[in-house]
Amino acid sequence: MAIKAMTSKEVTKKVFNKEKLFVLDVRNESDFQDWKIEGENFQYLNIPYFELLDGVEGIMDKIPAEQEVLVVCAKEGSSVMVAEMLSDAGLDVFYLQGGMKAWSEHLEPVKVGDLKDGGELYQFVRIGKGCLSYMVLSNGEAALIDATRMTDIYLDFAKSKNAKITHVFDTHLHADHISGGRVIAEKTNATYWLPPKDATEVTFDYEPLEGGNDVSIGETKINIHSLYSPGHTIGSTSFVVDDQFLLSGDILFIDSIGRPDLAGLAEDWVGDLRESLYSRYRELSEELIVLPAHFMIIDELNEDGSVAEKLGVLFAKNHGLNIEDENEFRKLVTENLPPQPNAYQQIRETNMGKISPDTEKQREMEIGPNRCAVR
Amino acid sequence: MEANKVLDAKGLACPMPIVKTKKAMAELESGQVLEIHATDKGAKNDLAAWAKSGGHELVKHEEESDVLKFWIKKG
Numbered sequence: 431m432a433i434k435a436m437t438s439k440e441v442t443k444k445v446f447n448k449e450k451l452f453v454l455d456v457r458n459e460s461d462f463q464d465w466k467i468e469g470e471n472f473q474y475l476n477i478p479y480f481e482l483l484d485g486v487e488g489i490m491d492k493i494p495a496e497q498e499v500l501v502v503c504a505k506e507g508s509s510v511m512v513a514e515m516l517s518d519a520g521l522d523v524f525y526l527q528g529g530m531k532a533w534s535e536h537l538e539p540v541k542v543g544d545l546k547d548g549g550e551l552y553q554f555v556r557i558g559k560g561c562l563s564y565m566v567l568s569n570g571e572a573a574l575i576d577a578t579r580m581t582d583i584y585l586d587f588a589k590s591k592n593a594k595i596t597h598v599f600d601t602h603l604h605a606d607h608i609s610g611g612r613v614i615a616e617k618t619n620a621t622y623w624l625p626p627k628d629a630t631e632v633t634f635d636y637e638p639l640e641g642g643n644d645v646s647i648g649e650t651k652i653n654i655h656s657l658y659s660p661g662h663t664i665g666s667t668s669f670v671v672d673d674q675f676l677l678s679g680d681i682l683f684i685d686s687i688g689r690p691d692l693a694g695l696a697e698d699w700v701g702d703l704r705e706s707l708y709s710r711y712r713e714l715s716e717e718l719i720v721l722p723a724h725f726m727i728i729d730e731l732n733e734d735g736s737v738a739e740k741l742g743v744l745f746a747k748n749h750g751l752n753i754e755d756e757n758e759f760r761k762l763v764t765e766n767l768p769p770q771p772n773a774y775q776q777i778r779e780t781n782m783g784k785i786s787p788d789t790e791k792q793r794e795m796e797i798g799p800n801r802c803a804v805r
Numbered sequence: 806m807e808a809n810k811v812l813d814a815k816g817l818a819c820p821m822p823i824v825k826t827k828k829a830m831a832e833l834e835s836g837q838v839l840e841i842h843a844t845d846k847g848a849k850n851d852l853a854a855w856a857k858s859g860g861h862e863l864v865k866h867e868e869e870s871d872v873l874k875f876w877i878k879k880g
Contacts, residue, residue: 460854
């Protein structure tokens with residue numbers, strides 16, 4: 431029997447299409463518990479590769495014969511070893527090309543809408559980690575919002591659309607992933623916008639992004655209107671694109687809201703968070719399509735893989751937007767918070783330009799799921 | 806710490822550090838100590854988990870520049 435590589439792109443397709451897949455994850459138990467490939471119809475078996483060195487006979491009866499089997503490890507090596515053993519034992523199996531490292535770095539572009547004057551808006555779904563970034567395209571120009579460090583993907587995508595990247599935004603100083611914004615801006619000579627209140631310690635030049643700023647993309651003037659919406663960080667800024675889309679950064683998600691404790695004390699910002707969600711957002715049109723900077727669970731994905739929902743629907747359904755009592759709200763966002771993201775302080779310092787870890791180190795810092803929300 | 810045997814697994818990627826450790830361990834007597842040098846970051850959690858599941862004891866762990874060092878006592 432043979433072994434074959436399955437790419438992160440192919441696995442992503444199975445997640446989007448809700449296909450079945452049997453995932454044999456051969457990383458150690460704690461790594462598996464912390465973070466794994468999520469799919470609605472995926473089944474899992476976690477047996478560390480080092481318990482299979484003497485053979486796979488002991489697990490053969492746990493692996494379904496009629497289903498596609500994907501062996502997964504951290505960087506590929508161990509999954510190839512185990513896949514070969516399973517193949518020798520008579521099974522056709524796949525291994526995940528590049529392992530969880532590649533899974534964490536895969537970005538899937540999904541078109542979320544057309545703009546009024548012929549432009550397009552794409553969401554880049556970082557399926558393994560839950561980060562969402564955006565490209566606004568209009569008349570040969572492109573703007574990027576909350577880009578990840580996999581900068582080539584955006585540069586190549588813009589090129590394939592014959593667009594020049596002219597503006598790069600970060601909605602806030604990220605604590606869960608390393609921003610690609612500055613690198614992309616340097617490579618393309620684009621303007622790099624950051625909220626100044628989040629950027630007091632940055633070591634590079636940037637354009638201060640203030641609430642009320644309007645930026646046009648392409649000759650057809652696709653408008654990006656910024657809205658100061660502090661709470662997750664003190665500088666957090668949202669964008670209204672083309673009067674249709676609300677890019678909410680890490681303030682509002684589909685099924686959760688932002689956590690206020692990653693860049694300071696939760697207690698200090700809980701009032702800002704409430705003000706942004708319960709007053710400022712309330713003044714906006716309920717028809718706006720909310721496009722957040724993260725998803726937390728796979729259930730937040732739409733049929734086409736996008737993560738988007740009308741603001742009015744979120745006002746009705748998102749628990750975090752429906753807590754009338756201020757004390758109860760305060761408790762929700764300051765107590766029982768999920769663990770903080772891996773290496774989040776180092777990630778913040780990298781995004782400020784204070785430290786410059788190499789790619790391998792950056793990968794390691796970003797390992798695991800994002801944890802920017804409270805439900 | 807006194808080791809009965811030293812295994813150089815530097816530059817090896819997963820799963821090789823553990824494959825080699827397992828082999829080297831088989832040649833030791835119960836109570837003897839194997840010292841392992843590795844550079845693969847994943848070795849840290851994996852060696853600890855492997856030792857535990859095999860009934861061995863991870864006695865000590867150090868990081869020297871980019872080299873991870875482990876001392877495992879055979880169970």
